[in-house]
Amino acid sequence: MEKPRKTFIGLVDKAIAAANSMRPDELLFSYKGILYPTTVCSPETFKALESFEARRDDVILAGYPKSGTNWLSQILTDLIAISQKKTPGSESGVNAEEEEEPYLEIGDAEKYERMTKLPSPRFVVTHLRPENLPKSIFKSNAKILLLIRNPKDVATSFYHFCNGLPTLPSYETWDDFFTDFMRKKMVWGCYFEYLSEWNKYADKENIMTITYEEVKENPAQGVKNIATFFGIPLTEEQLQLVVERSSFQSMKKNSDKTHGSFGNILFRKGGVSDWKNLFNEDQSKRMDKAFEEHIAGTKLGKKLKYDLYCKA
Template structure:
């Protein structure tokens, strides 16, 4: 089952082309205290997003850039489509479900008006912190799957991505990139800050946290957990099938169809502990210290299993 997002491909290919023409200074802008990529986001769209009306049956995946949102987004979308085909085929309009760019904050200013005409369940992704989401998301209790990945692997993946995705500033060395990441001078801001803010929302009834690492360890079990949270009423057979379709190998092979040229940039390794090839002693000490100070003892911090995945 290969889900083709035409708008996804169109917008990303334009962003890649625009990014190639930008100076480093032009690539980023700051809005409401957070840094964003110019080729993908704009103040006008953020302003229009404020009036977006979320529905209680919306399916939202929230995760920081390079935390696994495209992979987990494939799983979530597959689960929703599989459920609709089994239980409400008369309501399923796959073309409309995949009509918009999946990330809530990326598109044009009329996007949200169009989305109001689409049938449920609407599936959306976001890299935004919860305090930057439209008020209606929490007011109307749209369900949010919050994706967490250990910060060192996010850092490693983001470094490689930044050096291959033209709308993002490239870095000659990991140390220069690491400094920008820790100071929040990267697209989507600081990951540590992102986790700290989400920790304040993680116990809300419409939020379910899940880790990239647990999904990697047992994707079918993770698919079942996601399905139950979104009340999709699927079977063990469905979970296994979704897991098979969402393997890294399968998604990479289909990436030209599903993601256009962006697929060559997006699917690199998809593993765990790649950070060990990049972090030096100084990087490790700084990340360990910041994590201990800001996230140790929190619910999100404990879910990361820092001692398992992030110790040198």
């Protein structure tokens, strides 16, 4: 992913420029009861998305915002390059000839027509809940890597992200943000509902769930598991290369080339348990209660190891 991502960088720069001339109340719009950023999504794009035709060999990454989708995108892009006998990071990498923004719901309504011309395997990323994805994704039986992260760190990372990115409403205080996060006023919807909806698909053979924390704990094993799921054989040398290139330090260092000015906002800490610097006791208990009500006891709930990562 070191090659300059002109489409992506251009899209972000354009969105930031547009957001700078908008009022805070104009930054978001609602579609089917969920908020989205006006500068990168549109009702027209969502309408066009319904007719998107997924392919059986599409490589799909699903994750809520601030769960680590950019990190896993790096890993998957490199794995696809290896599967095509290409060198990760080279000009001949994935979709180099006809680059398209991989986030499915981001961009103009014509992108899906352009995507029909992309060579397989296409790499697709989405923050959408399953019920808002095009039906063809599930009909095609394409493999989906579902990425989840402990909710307290998601909220913490999201707070800093909102305050760094002009395309999203900013917050004067963490308390204000926390209130909105718990009242389902976030872009891409409520995280607990997101987990709850995806949990209905957790047993499907073509869906593999991985947590941000487990990849952080053992990157080599995480990469190995992802490669196995997508049927990509790796040599020890290739494995180490992917792990190295997807380290936080390496991605941050290359972020100017891969993400432009957006990289400074995107790559902040990349750690675990940063929530302890923001949550007060009452907020911590409120989130514990929400977790219990929505997702504890389910397959995804257990996978998150909530007691390990979210209890002080």
